[in-house]
Ligand SMILES: O=C(O)c1ccc(O)c(O)c1
């Protein structure tokens with residue numbers, strides 16, 4: 270409801286709102302109480318919208334339109350809204366006559382002016398006669414009334430022209446309002462695209478930094494307003510949605526500053542408004558550790574898989590039931606502290622924390638907070654390292670640990686070494702082929718309604734770029750996956766999630782999450798792990814026949830992959846070999862990956878094969894039982 274939205278918007282730190290007509294019409298609040306609530310919340314009402322189908326109509330209809338406008342001006346007076354948005358007409362009664370459109374808009378602006386109201390004219394991308402920003406600007410100039418100006422909406426502009434020019438030449442005094450929305454490139458009807466698929470800045474593929482830079486270079490000083498029609502966002506809690514919105518706006522402002530006014534930038538005229546400037550992102554050096562919660566059922570499955578993969582239990586937390594497992598730069602923390610309960614007798618285990626190595630952990634945390642991340646209370650006991658942590662939108666804890674030259678408390682100091690013989694193989698031994706190195710990537714499951722927000726969170730807070738994108742049919746439905754990583758590729762976070770909630774026919778288990786460890790010899794790693802008793806996830810024969818058809822690998826290589834259940838991918842930069850464990854507990858598995866050459870992805874093409882294999886493995890006992 271309107272009240273919930275207003276509270277959410279204020280809490281996220283916005284200064285003002287547009288009131289969308291329908292929100293008001295269905296609201297039980299009087300316009301006066303909406304005005305009072307906004308004032309209480311510190312929000313200005315910057316725009317009332319939309320006023321439709323006004324211009325270029327026959328005289329009789331024009332008179333009726335003016336009367337309709339007067340009633341809306343009454344309402345705006347009660348609301349205290351000073352600007353109305355008039356969008357270009359779709360009326361079947363309208364005629365293709367710019368002169369008439371300008372004349373009637375001028376009459377409207379006269380009436381508005383008399384009541385201290387301004388009219389912002391917006392070209393809808395699907396407007397009947399006016400559907401480009403240039404055309405709306407011509408009409409506004411032709412009408413030439415001080416109370417008539419332009420509303421620019423990035424969606425309408427960029428959906429028609431991905432690289433517009435000339436926006437920076439518009440007279441700033443005529444730029445009344447700016448609406449910002451991103452969108453994925455979709456080949457579809459533009460009205461449907463606009464009303465269902467808009468996204469917050471940075472979540473789609475529009476070049477919003479360039480567009481905003483042009484508007485600011487024109488001298489625009491008004492609000493940066495997010496107007497985002499999206500089926501998923503409509504259904505999400507307005508609180509987190511407003512935070513996602515603000516985070517994306519802060520990131521956009523930073524991107525504009527970097528691109529336009531930063532060192533070596535092209536250098537358009539500086540904006541007259543101040544742009545958000547979060548502390549710059551310090552360099553990240555990779556994953557410090559990943560923490561899993563485990564329970565009595567899942568812990569033995571996880572620890573035997575780790576042992577078989579060559580990990581050693583090297584540390585025990587000084588004050589909590591938490592174990593450290595290590596090998597060659599990969600650190601896995603197992604936490605039995607949580608009160609997780611098994612879902613289906615297999616036990617639960619899930620990723621609860623990601624720790625990244627930062628060249629400046631304090632600044633990483635300050636940046637995160639400037640980007641509206643929720644700081645987490647420090648988990649600090651005697652002798653424990655003081656780690657700065659924030660919560661990601663899905664609740665995953667994100668820790669910043671000192672890396673490189675950065676000084677600071679070492680999180681490893683929280684762990685007492687496990688005596689040789691007491692833990693499992695306390696000394697991981699010297700480097701050898703097949704030994705696992707660093708964590709290559711971590712894959713987190715994201716519910717669909719959090720997907721875009723989580724992407725924005727990790728990309729903006731950690732300054733990561735999108736590295737991979739895939740959509741595939743999986744046993745339980747369509748899955749979307751995206752990987753973000755830093756420029757050097759040392760830190761990668763993959764996210765995936767089903768598009769729709771699963772039906773009752775599917776098992777009520779959550780989507781799997783995994784940790785992938787890097788090796789420089791995946792074949793040796795697989796053989797060693799098998800020798801130590803690991804059950805590698807079995808991959809179908811059909812997969813290897815398909816690989817043969819697609820890539821014609823050397824027959825001996827193909828048979829080795831088939832024998833060891835190693836998956837394969839390649840791109841223009843290199844090759845990728847990987848294998849997985851079965852599910853450990855209901856939702857976690859491990860993966861071992863080898864990158865050859867500069868392969869950039871993370872084997873997403875094989876995800877449906879892997880998912881089917883996990884499903885097959887998960888259901889074998891059930892099938893046997895029912896047979
Ligand atoms: O979809 C629409 O009708 C609509 C209405 C008002 C806007 O500002 C807009 O961009 C689109």
Ligand SMILES: [Mg+2]
Pocket residue numbers: 391422448496
């Ligand atoms: Mg708009």
